[in-house]
Amino acid sequence: MQLGFIENVMFSLRTLYNTYGYAQYTMSKFEEYDLYARNKDFLISDSVITFTDTNGKLMALKPDVTLSIVKNSKDEPNTVQKVFYNENVYRVSKGSHSFKEIMQVGLECLGAIDDYCICEVLTLAAESLQHISPACILDVSHIGLLSDLIDRMGVPSEKKAELFKCIGEKNTHELQNICREVGVDDVAIGTLKQVVTTVGKPSNVLPKLSVLLSDLPSWGDFEHIIRALENDAISEKLRIDFSVVDDIHYYNGIVFKGFINGLPAAVLSGGQYDKLMQKMKRQSGAVGFAVYMDMLERLDNTASEYDVDVVLLYDETTDLAILRGKVSELIQGGFRVLAQREKTETIRYKQLMKLRGNEVEILENNA
Amino acid sequence: MKTMLNVALPKGRLGEKVLAMFEKAGFECPSIHENNRKLIFENPQCGVRYFWVKPSDVAIYVERGAADIGVAGKDILLEYEPDVYELLDLKMGNCRMAVAAQNGFRDDPQRTLRVATKFTNIAGQHYLSKGRDIDIIHLNGSIEIAPILGLSDVIVDIVETGTTLKENDLSVVETIVPISARLIANKSSYKFKSEEIETVVRELAAQTEAV
Numbered sequence: 001m002q003l004g005f006i007e008n009v010m011f012s013l014r015t016l017y018n019t020y021g022y023a024q025y026t027m028s029k030f031e032e033y034d035l036y037a038r039n040k041d042f043l044i045s046d047s048v049i050t051f052t053d054t055n056g057k058l059m060a061l062k063p064d065v066t067l068s069i070v071k072n073s074k075d076e077p078n079t080v081q082k083v084f085y086n087e088n089v090y091r092v093s094k095g096s097h098s099f100k101e102i103m104q105v106g107l108e109c110l111g112a113i114d115d116y117c118i119c120e121v122l123t124l125a126a127e128s129l130q131h132i133s134p135a136c137i138l139d140v141s142h143i144g145l146l147s148d149l150i151d152r153m154g155v156p157s158e159k160k161a162e163l164f165k166c167i168g169e170k171n172t173h174e175l176q177n178i179c180r181e182v183g184v185d186d187v188a189i190g191t192l193k194q195v196v197t198t199v200g201k202p203s204n205v206l207p208k209l210s211v212l213l214s215d216l217p218s219w220g221d222f223e224h225i226i227r228a229l230e231n232d233a234i235s236e237k238l239r240i241d242f243s244v245v246d247d248i249h250y251y252n253g254i255v256f257k258g259f260i261n262g263l264p265a266a267v268l269s270g271g272q273y274d275k276l277m278q279k280m281k282r283q284s285g286a287v288g289f290a291v292y293m294d295m296l297e298r299l300d301n302t303a304s305e306y307d308v309d310v311v312l313l314y315d316e317t318t319d320l321a322i323l324r325g326k327v328s329e330l331i332q333g334g335f336r337v338l339a340q341r342e343k344t345e346t347i348r349y350k351q352l353m354k355l356r357g358n359e360v361e362i363l364e365n366n367a
Numbered sequence: 368m369k370t371m372l373n374v375a376l377p378k379g380r381l382g383e384k385v386l387a388m389f390e391k392a393g394f395e396c397p398s399i400h401e402n403n404r405k406l407i408f409e410n411p412q413c414g415v416r417y418f419w420v421k422p423s424d425v426a427i428y429v430e431r432g433a434a435d436i437g438v439a440g441k442d443i444l445l446e447y448e449p450d451v452y453e454l455l456d457l458k459m460g461n462c463r464m465a466v467a468a469q470n471g472f473r474d475d476p477q478r479t480l481r482v483a484t485k486f487t488n489i490a491g492q493h494y495l496s497k498g499r500d501i502d503i504i505h506l507n508g509s510i511e512i513a514p515i516l517g518l519s520d521v522i523v524d525i526v527e528t529g530t531t532l533k534e535n536d537l538s539v540v541e542t543i544v545p546i547s548a549r550l551i552a553n554k555s556s557y558k559f560k561s562e563e564i565e566t567v568v569r570e571l572a573a574q575t576e577a578v
Contacts (some may be wrong), residue, residue: 094450137558171453199561239558243452261559264432265450 005300006293012131013105017084022107025083031068033060039067042250045092049099061090073110075282080111106290113285118254119228121287126234128291135261138237141244143251144218153188167196168245195242202226205240250276267295309335311349318355369414372563375437377422381460385438392570435556441546442525446486452557454568455550458575462527466541469514483513484523493543511535
């Protein structure tokens, strides 16, 4: 039997992550609800399926994998733990407003992460997208750099969330209104607008951004990582786009989102989340990403025109041993065979056959 | 062959105005002016395909990628919060989202405020930010009638000229947010059709600024 598109992608991603030394991480479907209650903003949707366990503890069906991995990780300085997972998560889908089981593949690199770890995760993110489709783009941004810029502008903290929302929407007109409201001067507003609208390949964009941002504390980190990838095979797929934003309370460095031509939203999302680690009393950092496998359904063109190759009809007079023999013979000949007494209208088949005594008669041939 | 840019236009007067802007920007489509009941029109030479949809559905078409770009009112964007880029304020279809009540209405903070509206998310967030306890009554139309019949204390609705309010002895108590038409884009389309979308943004921005 041929593997479907999604199974193939999953298999190749597992192989890819293994090649880079990532170990598979498996976990239980349940987690104590308290973990999610304490980190609600980290979740994509804050609705969680809960139930009371036999010991009275409030449990949840996992809406997220990263929190569990961080919770169970060892807090050992100077070591790096590299894991990947292939798990189902349960959360409310935006369109249907009901809970859905969503398959997620992803990886996390936790511990004493350095620039190499971040480069490696970015490379793996871009390669993951390429395993799905060559028509892909990985947008990269840096939350720390954006925060530095907004701090330099003197935007009060209560307006930051609003401003980040505008940045995420590339909404420069409202971004300008918010900045003016809080007294930011036009030069600084112009710089922010330029940063948000300057999008492109690193080689084209870095020099322009350098003029605007090079005096900020996080610029060095950002430039170092992006420059290191400039000559890498995946650099063709990288785009710098500062409209990629994530929660500043959890993420602190590089953040990224992956897009596939033909799919309406990001299929991959990730970043460096040292602040989440700190919230969970870890002394080290972490970087990782998730691929939303449910979104790949729309790319799956492997569905066959036919449900089976052969529908083999028999009746009450048919000898059972002969029937078994004919079915085995056809299967060994490479056919997918559905043996039944009556033809089902909804089944699409290449050939309709009837077993008469010892002989097979072809009634219809649609191939 | 040119890449086709799929544009969702809101049916109605605003959509006609927006179409004129697109055509002025070089994205002409003669077939759209033919008198027929078709809903989809394309001009492969200009690389554009237009379709007319209900104004409140434009954001859904764009968010789900059926349209690469579209024009939607800020009211719809605030209410449904679609995950799209908001690239330009077209400064058309200007109006405001406002709280209105019967003339002479006095808010009693001791009581839960009953709010009738089509925009439950906008109304909810507005009163949440003020810490005011409210009872939202979702209506689909003729919102103005709610305070008159005692169904609600106030309404949250779009106010353009205020004539309907005035004729029903209502008046604006508070403006929540100004509303106008916005050019929105699907996030993924923006990556793969960036040149085409950027051309539209540039051309429409030039026309908007010239007004």
